[in-house]
Amino acid sequence: MRALFVAGAGTEIGKTYVTAALTRRLRAAGRPVRALKPLASGVPPHDHPDFADSDTGRLLAAQGLAVTDGAVAACSPWRFEAPLAPDLAAAREGRSLAMADLVAWCEARIASAEPGTHVLIEGVGGLMSPITAGETGLDWVKALHLPVLLVSGSYLGAISHALTAVETLRAHACPLLAVAVSESAGAPVPPETVAEAIGRRAGAPVFCLHRGADCPEALAALAFPAEPPRSPDTSA
Ligand SMILES: Nc1ncnc2c1ncn2[C@@H]1O[C@H](COP(=O)(O)OP(=O)(O)OP(=O)(O)O)[C@@H](O)[C@H]1O
Ligand SMILES: C[C@H](N)[C@H](N)CCCCCC(=O)O
Ligand SMILES: [Mg+2]
Numbered sequence: 001m002r003a004l005f006v007a008g009a010g011t012e013i014g015k016t017y018v019t020a021a022l023t024r025r026l027r028a029a030g031r032p033v034r035a036l037k038p039l040a041s042g043v044p045p046h047d048h049p050d051f052a053d054s055d056t057g058r059l060l061a062a063q064g065l066a067v068t069d070g071a072v073a074a075c076s077p078w079r080f081e082a083p084l085a086p087d088l089a090a091a092r093e094g095r096s097l098a099m100a101d102l103v104a105w106c107e108a109r110i111a112s113a114e115p116g117t118h119v120l121i122e123g124v125g126g127l128m129s130p131i132t133a134g135e136t137g138l139d140w141v142k143a144l145h146l147p148v149l150l151v152s153g154s155y156l157g158a159i160s161h162a163l164t165a166v167e168t169l170r171a172h173a174c175p176l177l178a179v180a181v182s183e184s185a186g187a188p189v190p191p192e193t194v195a196e197a198i199g200r201r202a203g204a205p206v207f208c209l210h211r212g213a214d215c216p217e218a219l220a221a222l223a224f225p226a227e228p229p230r231s232p233d234t235s236a
Contacts, residue, residue, distance in 0.1 A: 003110045003119035004177060004223055005146040007137060007169075009161040011125040013153035014182025014209070016055045019122045020062035021215035022149075026224060027064065032117040035059040038106055039097065039124050039131065040076045042083030055122065077105060085130045099135045103143040118224045121146065127165045138172060147177040149223060152198060154191040155184035159198055166202045178222055179206040183213075 008015045019035050026033040036059070043054040046067050051057045056076040057067065065071045072079075078097050080089035090096050110119050121144070123129075128136040141148060148169055152162035162179060169176050179202055183191040191208040199206040207219040 002113065002117070003121065003146050004149050005141055005144060006120055006122045006149050006151060007127050007141060007165065008123060009126060009150060009152045009158065009165045011129065013151060013155075013158070013184065014180070015122050015151045016058050017182050018149070018151050018180045018209060018215070019120050020058050021209060021213070022120060022220055022223065023059070023062040025215040025217065025220040026118055027062075029220070031224065032114060033063070033120065034109070034113060034117055035063055035075070035120045035122070036106070036109060037076045037122045038102060038109075039078040039086050041080045041086050041089035041124065043076065043079040044081060046072045059122070078102065086124055087130045087132050097132060099132055099139060099143065102131070102140060106144055116227075126161070127168055138168060138174075141169075141174050142172055147175045149177050150179045150204075152179055152181045152194070153184040154181050154187040154189070154194040156188055158184065158187075158194055162194075162198045163201055166198075166204075170203075176202070176204045178204050178219065180209060180219060181206060182209045183211045185211070 006015050006019045023033050023035040037055045040055050043056055044050045056072055059075055060067055060071055080086060080093060082089040082092045106121055113119050123137045128138050130136055131140055150165055152158050166176060179198055181191045181195045191210060195206040195208050205222060207216050
């Protein structure tokens, strides 16, 4: 597998945290990776002190990339300052975006990735957060035909949010690779308890990331299995 889509059961629950952790894990194993946040709202200009805390800033840092005009545009070509749904954030700036352009950009980035490079695409907000006036993140996932890594929190209510997203993916024949439960601050139960409840019903493996934790090796191995060593060519 060369690319996957990191979708959320909601917003502010850990998609960027998990994407960055997976990126660092792959890089530490010497495996090239591109982490993309094609569409980002709530992003200040990249010379602003808060840029480092934006999704784009955090994904560039995880990739070891300097904050340059080119690197920012190559990670997040559609950036809006207002921390709102993308369609609303775009409208605040008198701009708009087209799903076809977003999908075409993602497909081109996957197609042009160096051989062996893994591509992670982080979505926006929750699975069905609006992208344009008429389309949601689900439409984006469906158009890309990529396996989905669904990120959940562990706050009270996260189980239902995650399973609602799982059912939605299933109803639309979107392949669910795994669920990652990223521990929410102040959660009333350990993330394993949430993961177990999701796992019983999700029909996919579920992984936990505690506060501040690295990406589990097993998640990286499932997402991007190591290529088997080539057997020697004995045909000559
Ligand atoms: N496992 C974790 N350990 C420590 N901090 C975490 C963890 N998961 C999430 N966070 C923190 O919670 C906040 C929200 O997480 P994050 O930005 O990854 O959410 P998101 O789902 O990507 O949000 P958005 O919808 O804006 O893209 C961030 O400050 C992030 O660092
Ligand atoms: C600003 C925020 N952190 C995200 N970038 C956008 C979240 C949009 C959520 C829209 C919704 O589903 O209501
Ligand atoms: Mg994010």
